[in-house]
Amino acid sequence: MYYVISFLAIMAAEIITVQSPALVGRFTDVLNKGKLTFGLVERYSLWLVLIAIGFSIFFGIGQFRTGQMGRQFEYLLRRHLFTHWETLSTSYFRKRSIGDLLNHAMNDVQAVRQAISQGLNQLSNAIFLLCSSLFMMFHTVSIKLTAVSIIPILFIPLFVVWFGPRVRNASRRAQESLSSMTDLAEENFSAIRLIKATANESVAVNRFEGSVDTVVERQLIMARQTALFQSLIPLMGSISFFIALLYGGYLVVTHQILLGAFVAFTMYLALVINPLQQIGNVINNFQRASASLLRLSILLGEQPDITDKRNPVELESIRGDIEFRMPAFQYPDGDHPALADVFFAISHGQTLGIVGQTGSGKTTLVNLLPRIFDPLPGTVFVDGYDVRDLRLEDLRNAISYVPQDGFLFSANIGENISFSKENANLAEIEQAARLACIYEEVQAFPAKFDTVIGERGIALSGGQKQRTAIARAFLKDAPILILDDCLSAVDMNTEKRIVNSLNEVRSNRTTIIIAHRLSAVRHADLIIVLDEGRLVEKGTHDELIAQNGIYADMFALQQQDSEVAMN
Template sequence: MVQFPHLLGNFTNSLQTHHLSRAVVMHYSWLLLLVGVLYVLLYGFGQLRNGQLGRQFEYELRKRLFGHWESLSTAYFRKRSIGDLLNHALNDVRTVREALSGGLNILTNAFFLLTATLIMTFRTVSPKLTIVSMIPLLFLPLFVIWWGPRIRNASRRAQEALSDMAELTEESLSAVRLVKATANEDIEAGRFETRVDQIVRRQMSVFRQSAMFQSMIPFLGSISFSIALLYGGYLTVTKQIQLGGFVAFTLYLAMIIQPLQQMGFVFNQFQRASASLLRLGVLFSELPDITDPAQPVQVDAIAGAVSVRLPVYRYPDGDRDALVNINFSASAGETIGIVGRTGSGKTTLVNLLPRIFDPPSGTVFVDGHDVRTLPLQTLREAIAYVPQDGFLFSTTIRENIGFSKEAATEEDIIWAAKNASFWNEIQEFPEGLETVVGERGVSLSGGQKQRAAIARAFLKDAPILILDDSLSAVDMNTEKQIIRAIRDIRQGKTTIIIAHRLSAIRHADQIVVLDDGELIEQGTHEQLLEENGVYASMVALQEGEEALA
C-alpha cells in the first residue's frame, strides 16, 4: 500500500520532465494494479485469520467461565444475581473478543502501514520535512495517557448498567405469573424503563468520551498538513525536493493520519475491553469455599450410614445460629424422617450432608468418615437429592429424568417414572417422554415437577436419597404409592425424608423433630406419640384437619 504515493510521485516527476509515454503509463498502471491486488489478498487473509482466532478465544473464555462457575460453592450464588452473571458471559466476553480480534487486526495493519510510510518518507522524500511535520502528532501519546482512564471508567459504568438491566429482566421473567396475577405489568415496565434509561445515559457518556478522543487525531493531523504545506512548499520552491516528492509526501501524510485514526479507534476498543476484562478478572478470582480435602480418604464404596454430631452451625454470611445441638445416627438402609415448622432448619441440615454448605469439621459423618475428608465427587455421587421445588431443566421429560444417569436406557427411564407415579401422566402427553417442559418445568404442575425430580433421583439409585419436602404438591393417594415404591426399591439404602405432611414419614425407622434449629425429639412414630410432645401435637392437628376436610 505504501508504494502508491512513491509510484505516483515518480509518475508526477515523469510528467513534469515530459518523459511520459504510452509504455511508461502502462508500466505504472500495472504496478499500481499489482500493489492493489496484493494488498487486498493480504488484508483479506489477515481479517479471516484474526476473526478465527477471536471466535476461538470467545469460545474458550466462555467455556472456562462456565466451568469456573460450576466449581464455585452455593454460597457464592446467594450473593450474585443470575442476570448479572449472564451479562458477564455475553456482553463482557463479546467486548473483549471484539477488541482482540478486530482490534488486533486493525492495530497490526496500522502499525505496519505507519512504520512503512515513515520509512518511505525518510528514504524517498525528505527526513527534515518528515520530522517537522510529525511534531504535532508527538502530543498524541500524552493525550492518550490522559484520556484513557475516562473512557475505561465510563465503559465500566455502562457495563454495570447492562448487568442491572439483565438482573431485572431475569427476575421479572421468572416471576411472570406473579406479575400477571397481580396486574403489575405497568410497574415492571416502569422499572425496566428506568434501567434502560440509565444504560442510555452511561453509554452516551462512553460515546462522548470516545468521540472527543477520536476528534483530536484529525485535528492534530490538520496541523501536520498545514506544516507540511508550508515547509514542503518552501522546500519544493527552493528545489530542495522535487515536485513529485512533495506530492508523494502529501499522500504519505494522509496515509499516516489514517493508521493513527485506526489506532485511536482500537485504543477506544481496548479501553472498553479493559473495563470488561477487569470485571471478568473479578469473577475468575473468586475461589470455591468448598473444595476437596488436601489428603482425601479413599473409599471403595459408600454404604449410606449417616451420623450427625453438630453442636452449632451458622451460615458463613449469617448473624445467628441456624442449627443447635443436632445429634442422631442411622445405619445404612434405614429411613430417617425430619419434621418441624417452616424455618426450623430442616433443609439446612440435609444440605450439610453433600456439603452444599460446609459443616464444621468432625460433625457430619458418612460410613464413619467425616464428610470433609471424603472427595467431593465420591460423596456427591453417593447422594441423590430432590429439592422441594423439583427443579427441572428446559428440555424434554426424558432428558430431565435421565439427567442423573448418562447411559440410561428408555426402560430405565420408564421404570423410574413408574415408581414415581408419573408414567401414566407422561403417556397422556401428546409427545410422551419427548414433551418439552419449558423454563424450569413451567408447563407442568407442581406435583408433576416433583414426581419428575423424584424419578430422576430413583434412576440414580444412590446409597443415600434425600427428599426435601418433595411430596408436598402430590395428593395423598399418590404420596402413598411413592412411599410404597421407596420401601420396595430402597431396601438396603438410606433414605432421608423431610415432610410437612406426617403421613410421608410414619414408616421411618427414626424421626427427628426440629424446632428453631434445635433437635427437640427423636424416635419412631409410635415412640414419639407415646411421649405426647411436639410431634404428637402435630399428628393430632393434621388428623383433625383431615377429618374436618
C-alpha cells in the same frame, strides 16, 4: 502460530500498499516532464492493479486468522468461566446476582474478545502501515519535510495518558449498570406470573425504565469521553497535513523536491492519518476491555469455600450410614445458629423422616450432608467418616438429592430425568418414571419423553415437576436419597404410590424424607422433629404419638383436616 501468520500477512499487505504513493509520484514526474506514453500508462496501471490484488490477498488472510483466533478465545474464555462457576461454593451465589454473572459471560467476554481480535487486527495493521509509510516518507521523499510534518502527531501519546483512565472508568461504570439491568430483567421474567396476577406490569416497566436510563446515562458519558479522544487524533492529522502543504509547497516552488515527490508525500501523509485514527479507536477499545478484563480477573480469582482437604479419604463405595453430632451450626453470614443440639444416627438401608414448621432448619440439615454448606469438623459423619475428610466427588456421587422446588432444565422430559445418569437408555428412564408415578402422564403427551417442558419446567404442573425430579433421583440409584419436601404438590393417592415405590427401592438405600404431611414419613425407621433449629423429638411414628408432643399435635391436626376434606 496463527498470530505469527496473521501478523506476517498484515505486514506483507502494508509493505505492498505503501508502494502505491511512490508509484503515483514517479508517474507524476514523468507526466510533468512530458515523457508520458501509452505504454507507460499501461505499465503504471498494471502495477497499481497488482498492488491492489496483493494487498487484498494478504490483508484478507490476516483479517481472517485474527478473527478466527478471537472467536476461539471467546469460546475458551466462556467455557473456562462456566467451568469456574461450577467449582464455586453455594455461598458465592448467595452474594452474586444472576444478572451480573450473565453480564460477565456475555458483555465482558465480548469486550475482551473484540479488543483481542479486532483490536490486535487494527493495531497491527495501523503500526505496520504507519511504520511503512514513515519509512517511505523519510527514504523516498524528504527527511526535513517528514520531520516537520509529524510534530503534531507526537502529542497523541499525551492524549492517551490523559483520556485512558477516564474512558476505562466510564466503561466500568457502564458495565456495572448493564449488570444491574440484566439482573432486573431476569428477575422480572422469572416473576412474570406474579406480576400479571397482581396487575403490576406498570410497576415492573417503571423499574426497568429507571435501570435503562442509568445505562444510557453512563454509556453517554463513555461516548463523550471516547468521541473527544477520537476527534483529537484526526485534528492532529489535519494540522500535520496543513504543515505538509505549506512547507512542502515551499520546497516544490524552490525546487528542493520534485512535484512527484510532493504528491507522493501527501498520499503517504493521508496513509499515516488513517492508522492514527485506528490506533485511537484501538486504545479506546483496550480501555473498555481492560475494565471488563479486570472484572473477569476478579471473578476467575474467586476460590470455592468448600474444597477437599489435602489428603482426603477415598472410599471405593459408600454404604450410607449417617450420624449427626451437632451442638450448633451457623451460616457464615448469619447472626445466630440455624441448628442446635442435633444428635441422631441411621444405618444403611433405613429411612429418616424430618418434620417441623417452616424455617425450623430441615433443609439446612440435609444441605450439610453433601456439604452444600460446610458443617463444623466432627459433626456430620458418613460410614463413620467425617464428611469433611471424604472426597467431595465421592460424597456427592453417593447422594441423590431432590430439592424443594424440584428444579428442571429447559430440555425435554427424558433429558431432565437422565441428567443424573448421562448414558441412561430409554428403558432405564421409563422405569424411573414409573417409580415416580409420572410415566402414564408422559405417555399421554404427543412427544412422550421428547416433550420440551420449557424454562424451569413451565409446561408442567407443580406435581408433574416434582415427580420428574424424583424420577431423576431414582435413576441415579445412589446409596443415599434425599427428598426435600418434594411431595407437597402431589395428591394423597399419588403420594402413597410414590412412598410404596420408595419401599421397593430403599432396601439398599438410606433415605431421608422431609415432609409437611406426616403420611409421607410415618413408615420411617426414625423420625426427628425440629423446632426453631433444635431437635426436640425423635423416634418412630408410634413412639412419637405416645410422647404426646409436637409430632402428636401435628398428626392430630392433619387427621382432623383429612376427615373434614373427606366430608
